[in-house]
Amino acid sequence: MKKLIPPLLAVTLLLTAAVFRLQPAAADKLPYTDISASYAKDAIIRLHANNVMKGTSESLFSPTRSITRAEFMTTLTRIFQVNPAESAVPAYRDVPKSAWYYGTIQAATELGLTEGMGDGIFQPEQPLTRQEAAAWLVRALKQTVSSANAPTSYKDETSIAVWAKPYIGSISQLGLMQGSGGMFYPAQAITRQETAVILDRLLQDKRWTDAIAANSNPGIRIGWQYGQSTEAYKKSVLQSNVNVLAPRWYFLESTGKISDSSVPPLITWAKSNGKQVWAMVGNRFDQETTHKMLASSSLSSDAIQSLKSYVQKYGLNGINVDFENIAASDRSLFTSFISKLAQELHSVSAVLSVDLPPDLGTDWSDAYNYAELAKSADYLVVMAYDEHWSGASAGSVASLGWVQKHLDKLLAKVPADQLVLGMPLYTRDWSLSGNGATLSSEDISLPEQNNRVSQYGVKPKWNAAAGQYTVEYRKNGTLHKIWLEDARSLSEKYRLGAKYGIAGYAYWHIGGDSPDVWTSLKNAEKYEGFSFK
Known part of the structure; x- marks a missing residue:
């Protein structure tokens, strides 16, 4: 039946990466006055023409000058057509938001291209070795790096530094960097013309x-x-x-019927903007x-037919089922309901996605037979958040290790191309007692989180294991702690999903x-759509 579903991304949702068309070097007109004697002249001309590498001023390239860490990383992100990221939370103490290179260093860090020098330091103006x-x-x-023990x-x-040996081995094999006279000069600052x-x-x-x-397939969002x-x-949106x-x-009402609060103009708008609509039905x-x-066979049949009729009446692309707090004893009934609903929706070429908690091994998730549900539904959307919930002990809403653990668990039962990772656009502000016990918690949006970080003048600390920043502040004598969700933490989760080849993401x-x-x-x-050999 899934083959009958129109491909979500076949026409309207393809991302087209721009092609670098390297321009030939023009000998009669140089973009900079100081490159005529440089061995990198032709390379500099091509990089300038394609807006990849710029000069140190309008007229100078400074070919023999060392390139700084900020300059090199900025140029590298341009090659991959990555946009500067004006992230709310700076990754480094020495890369202020006012710096011209702030956005490119943020973007590179969020993509895992660099982690700086450690301890929240990047040293942007230092020459790159x-x-x-x-x-x-x-x-x-x-690229997969060479063995640390392999000779170069x-x-x-x-x-050569121990940490650098595998990279130098790999870059040499790729033919992108060679030494001179059998020497690599690992600690030597690289010049701007060498970089070019x-x-x-x-x-x-x-x-x-x-x-x-x-062209890369953007998947489901x-x-x-x-x-x-x-x-x-x-x-x-x-x-x-x-x-x-x-x-x-759509909601399941106390009568057992499915109510209808459709907004047809939104469907029209979505179609005109190349987007699909999978209306949610909740309980x-x-x-x-x-x-x-x-x-009840009659009530469940009526509910299924109601949802099918809404798809047909409004021209929906699919239905998103969000039934939570189901009794564990209703496990087989829910599986059967989803199977029958899938058959009816597939008969009218509609997509069925089902929202599910992670397999927590508790009564909150016991009602869901993940493997069987995947045989009927097109996509299972795992709501990978509420690791620590209101009223429980303080902690992250969705730490990276916790998300990975549950992805691993589900992928043992569900094909990756049917799994959609739900990510949080919220976090919690925890009030703590003197001994660290939870007094209360408050759900807050990301803008409110950012406001509090600014208001209390706190400096976020990166926790690599959690894949998040944390902050602490005091209000009226009470200690507060927040595990931040921001551009970097969400990018970490996105990259994790891409590593597993999942179908997409939900917010x-x-x-x-x-x-x-x-x-x-x-x-x-x-960037995760690039597949380099």
Whole structure:
């Protein structure tokens, strides 16, 4: 039946990567007055023409000057067509938001191209060494590094840092960097003309340019509507990477019937903007009414036919089922309901997605037979948040390790191309007692989170294991702690999903986001779509 579903991304949702068309060097007119004697002249001309590498002023390139860490990383992100990320939370103490390179260093960090020098320091104005350049290039091209113990064949191998040896081995095999006279000079600062030659060499190689130019499949990007008017929701969707709208239109009522609150103009708008609509049907966490409907063949049949009729009446692309707090004893009934609903929706070429909690091994998730549900539904949307919930012990809403653990668990039962990762556009502000016990917690949006970080003048600390920043502040003598969700933490989760090859992502909820996160997520979508050989 799934073959009957129109491909979501076949026509309207393809991302087209721009192709680098390297211009020939023009000998009669040089873009800079100081490159005529440089061995990198032709490379500099091509990189300038393609807006990849710029000079140190309008007329000077400064070919023999060392390139700084900020300059090199900025140039590297241009090659991959990554946009500067004006992230709300700076990754480094020495890279202020006012710096010209802030956005490119943020973007590179969020994509995992660099982690700086450690301890929240990047040293942007420091000259880049040849071994550092090798590491950044190999990471950026997603290459598997050589063994740390493998010889590099360079005469000055003993001068190569232990951490750099695998990268130098790999970059040499790729043919992008070579030494001179059998020497690599790993600790030597790399010049701007050397950089130009290396990057031009990269852009002359079809291995890399074909991958950058290739169309990538953006996958599913669901944006749930909650607490927003239709107009506000549309505005939020347009600034996001969402390609599937999930408005909350249908609810299981106490009568066992499915109510209809459809907004047809939103469907028209979505279609005109190349987006699909998978309207959500919820049960309001009402366990008793859900059992009543599932246990009744007539009520469940009526509910299925109602949803099918809404699809046909309004021209919906699909239905998103969000039934939560189902009794574990109703496990088989819910599985059967989804199977029958899938048959009816597939008969009218509609998509069925089902929202599910992670497999927690508790009564909150015991009602869901993940493997069986995947045999009927087209997509299972795992709501990978509420790791720590209101009223429980303080902690992250969705730490990276926790998300990974549950993805691993589900992927043992569900094909990756049917799994959609739900990500939080909210977090919690925890009030703690003197001994660290939870006093209370408050759900907050990402803009409110950012406001509090600014208001209390706190400096976020990166927790690599959690894949998040944390902050602490005091209000009226009470200690508060927040595990931040921001552009970097969300990019980390996005990259994790891409590593597993999942079908897509879903965001709870649109309107809770800080506008800056979308540039970062779009960068992740683009960069993770590159497949380098």
